[in-house]
Amino acid sequence: MEEDGFAATKLFNQGYSYTYDDVIFLPHYIDFATDDVSLATRLTRRLPLLSPVVSSPMDTVTEAGMAAAMASLGGLGIIHSNLPPQVQASMVRSVKSRRVPLLSSPTFKSSEHRIDSLDDFDSSPYVLVTQSGSPSSKLIGYVSRSEWLQLDGDKKDARIDTYMTSSNELVVPWNYSLAQMDNYFKEKKDMDLAALVKEEEVVDLVTREDVDRLKEYPRLGVGTVGPDGGWRVGAAMGTRLEDKERLELLVKAGVDVVVLDSSQGNSIYQIEMIKYVKGMYKELDVVGGNVVTAAQAENLIRAGVDGLRVGMGSGSICTTQEVCAVGRGQATAVYKVASIASQHGVPIIADGGISFSGHIVKALVLGASTVMMGGFLAGSTEAPGAYEYQNGCRIKKYRGMGSLEAMTKGSDARYLGDTAKLKIAQGVVGAVADKGSVLNFVPYTLQAVKQGFQDLGASSLQSAHDLLRSGILRVEVRSGAAQVEGGVHGLVSYVKKSF
Numbered sequence: 181m182e183e184d185g186f187a188a189t190k191l192f193n194q195g196y197s198y199t200y201d202d203v204i205f206l207p208h209y210i211d212f213a214t215d216d217v218s219l220a221t222r223l224t225r226r227l228p229l230l231s232p233v234v235s236s237p238m239d240t241v242t243e244a245g246m247a248a249a250m251a252s253l254g255g256l257g258i259i260h261s262n263l264p265p266q267v268q269a270s271m272v273r274s275v276k277s278r279r280v281p282l283l284s285s286p287t288f289k290s291s292e293h294r295i296d297s298l299d300d301f302d303s304s305p306y307v308l309v310t311q312s313g314s315p316s317s318k319l320i321g322y323v324s325r326s327e328w329l330q331l332d333g334d335k336k337d338a339r340i341d342t343y344m345t346s347s348n349e350l351v352v353p354w355n356y357s358l359a360q361m362d363n364y365f366k367e368k369k370d371m372d373l374a375a376l377v378k379e380e381e382v383v384d385l386v387t388r389e390d391v392d393r394l395k396e397y398p399r400l401g402v403g404t405v406g407p408d409g410g411w412r413v414g415a416a417m418g419t420r421l422e423d424k425e426r427l428e429l430l431v432k433a434g435v436d437v438v439v440l441d442s443s444q445g446n447s448i449y450q451i452e453m454i455k456y457v458k459g460m461y462k463e464l465d466v467v468g469g470n471v472v473t474a475a476q477a478e479n480l481i482r483a484g485v486d487g488l489r490v491g492m493g494s495g496s497i498c499t500t501q502e503v504c505a506v507g508r509g510q511a512t513a514v515y516k517v518a519s520i521a522s523q524h525g526v527p528i529i530a531d532g533g534i535s536f537s538g539h540i541v542k543a544l545v546l547g548a549s550t551v552m553m554g555g556f557l558a559g560s561t562e563a564p565g566a567y568e569y570q571n572g573c574r575i576k577k578y579r580g581m582g583s584l585e586a587m588t589k590g591s592d593a594r595y596l597g598d599t600a601k602l603k604i605a606q607g608v609v610g611a612v613a614d615k616g617s618v619l620n621f622v623p624y625t626l627q628a629v630k631q632g633f634q635d636l637g638a639s640s641l642q643s644a645h646d647l648l649r650s651g652i653l654r655v656e657v658r659s660g661a662a663q664v665e666g667g668v669h670g671l672v673s674y675v676k677k678s679f
């Protein structure tokens with residue numbers, strides 16, 4: 181018999197380090213509709229997700245806004261740790277105190293205060309007025325940016341209570357969903373904002389305009405909701421002594437999972453930290469990594485991890501393979517680590533190197549339970565930072581956590597900044613194009629992933645993994661020419677619009 185394609189085990193045991201673009205799956209048999217594909221999965225042993233997508237713990241990718249949006253999509257955000265532990269913990273709290281994927285962080289004032297300048301409206305079109313001027317007291321009114329701008333010069337400097345709109349009707353429960361917010365605004369025709377209140381504290385405000393914008397995007401499902409009715413959220417931490425204090429604050433804030441953030445997780449530092457976390461906080465799942473080999477994975481599994489993060493040097497901003505000559509092609513890394521982790525029931529996160537939906541299909545079929553993305557999400561509205569213009573293009577900054585710039589900001593200690601003077605970057609600072617809201621492009625991306633699964637005859641992640649391991653699903657390596665052929669070619673010009 182002529183062999184038609186290869187079983188994955190044959191392909192990945194030939195001494196090559198393959199990346200996603202090197203490999204291609206051969207189609208199998210379709211006996212179900214695209215919408216019958218379920219991408220439901222687990223991030224860790226005990227954390228179920230409806231969508232297999234996770235945002236990277238990077239300071240240009242995941243803060244509270246991204247984490248809330250990822251949770252609303254059924255995925256999860258991991259808040260980076262390149263900031264003081266108190267600030268990271270407050271972001272965790274912020275994500276967990278809302279059920280609409282919006283974050284506006286308004287300025288709070290008391291009625292005797294004055295509005296100093298337009299800066300008070302930087303983060304929100306409204307300033308909220310409470311009895312004491314802090315979020316944890318009774319809401320008595322608000323001032324909108326446009327109203328304040330229309331005031332005469334002198335009036336602008338007057339006490340807020342001389343011109344604010346008084347209202348005691350603005351308040352809605354913190355856990356109102358988008359649909360409930362929409363109903364609220366439909367009923368209250370003359371109201372353009374509502375304040376989310378949790379345990380006597382104003383956690384944020386939602387405007388009619390926000391809700392109308394979100395309604396334009398693909399419909400959200402229930403999202404990743406924890407037992408307390410709030411979004412679930414993860415946080416990154418390191419393996420130093422001071423990270424134990426960070427961990428305590430994160431746990432107090434209600435963090436659902438912690439990720440030990442390192443490029444080479446198979447270290448005495450990480451193994452000790454895994455044991456510490458598992459010993460101290462039995463209910464908390466911990467992700468170890470990064471790893472790219474079975475031996476690394478086995479060590480961390482033995483130490484007690486609940487999930488593994490896979491990838492070394494595959495990230496779009498990574499220079500680790502160039503600088504340190506260590507790493508692995510991401511397709512091989514995912515396949516090899518999944519082979520061992522699946523025997524222990526430990527889910528793996530394929531981290532880095534995702535540029536489009538096909539890469540997600542490859543990662544998931546090769547054994548990952550979720551994909552972690554940095555660059556793919558960094559140009560979105562929800563990523564931290566403001567848009568800028570570069571050569572006429574609207575962009576956002578995206579940088580490696582091992583870039584000199586990110587190290588200087590905060591991760592200095594981890595880079596031996598405390599003991600060594602010679603800093604070596606393992607990442608770059610760059611920019612990515614504006615992609616709009618993740619609430620828009622992620623659902624389309626996931627629909628494309630479902631189409632890939634349908635072509636492979638896999639109606640779920642488990643079924644894809646079974647087809648691959650049994651050798652029914654056939655794989656091949658693409659030659660350089662096959663990769664060119666697989667892309668758009670031979671055109672003078674074209675426009676690529678995917679949805």
Ligand SMILES: NC(=O)C1=CN([C@@H]2O[C@H](COP(=O)(O)OP(=O)(O)OC[C@H]3O[C@@H](n4cnc5c(N)ncnc54)[C@H](O)[C@@H]3O)[C@@H](O)[C@H]2O)C=CC1
Nearest residue numbers: 419420441442443444449470491492493500581582594606
């Ligand atoms: N996935 C990837 O390919 C890569 C990711 N990165 C990202 O860059 C950031 C930093 O990664 P790393 O430099 O690997 O951070 P890291 O914190 O693991 O390591 C920094 C240095 O500190 C040392 N160290 C850690 N804990 C220690 C302890 N308790 N006592 C003494 N020394 C200790 C490590 O051995 C290493 O030399 C992370 O956000 C990571 O995700 C960086 C490079 C590659």
Ligand SMILES: O=c1[nH]c(=O)c2[nH+]cn([C@@H]3O[C@H](COP(=O)(O)O)[C@@H](O)[C@H]3O)c2[nH]1
Nearest residue numbers: 236495496498533554555580581582606607
């Ligand atoms: O070599 C590196 N130097 C860095 O400075 C760096 N910062 C982040 N990361 C890793 O890259 C992942 C994101 O990759 P993508 O942009 O391809 O999604 C992330 O999730 C990380 O695993 C780094 N790797």
Ligand SMILES: [K+]
Nearest residue numbers: 493494495498
């Ligand atoms: K790279």
